[in-house]
Amino acid sequence: MQLRANMDGPIIWWQTRRRRNELRGGSYAFRKNILTANTLAVSHHYAIQYEYEIAYLCMPNGRKVVIGDFYGDPQAAVIAADETWCAIGGCGLIVYRIAEPFEEYVPGKSAGQYLEFHRSAPDVWWVTEMKQSGAFALELRMDGGAIRTVSF
Known part of the structure; x- marks a missing residue:
């Protein structure tokens, strides 16, 4: 068991994990079954995972939809704050x-x-990180450190 400072008693490990997920927002029941080493992004209702070179959108009902196929494993993902994309x-x-x-x-x-962007030669982007920068915009960090902005 783990002890937390300034508390009256021990905290069982699952209580600590549950509280951590509650603080991040979202449904604990959904998150506890979906978080794996291959999880790239999580929102309140959805998660993005990959297996080998295939990316999946995971839904709370257990359904998985193929949302991408990459040369090499996908490296980064983001789910929009409003969960529309x-x-x-x-x-x-x-x-x-x-x-x-x-x-x-x-x-x-x-x-x-x-939509697909820069996925074939000669102009391939090697994306290593990303974040949402607007309602329909992303900021991407490329292999080598260059930063690009994409609006769609």
Whole structure:
């Protein structure tokens, strides 16, 4: 058991984890089943995970939707504060609209559900980090340290 300073008694490990997740916001019941080493981003209702080179949008009902396929594993992801879109980066960038019908990503296929940026030679972006910088804007850190802004 862990002891926390200025408290009257021991705290069981799961209580500590639960409290930490509550402080970050969101549903503990959802988060406790979704957080893994392969989780790139988490919001109140969704998580982005990857397995090998495939990125998935995980929903509270347990459904997983393919939202990206990368050369090499995806390196970064963000879910918009209003949960209307998410972005995944690695070899290029994919922005996925979080809305029905949750169409799965298919390489080379145009779809209204997602947008692709700089994913093929000769102009490939190697994204290592990202953050939301506006309602429909991202700030990306590239391999090598360069920073780019993308609006969509």
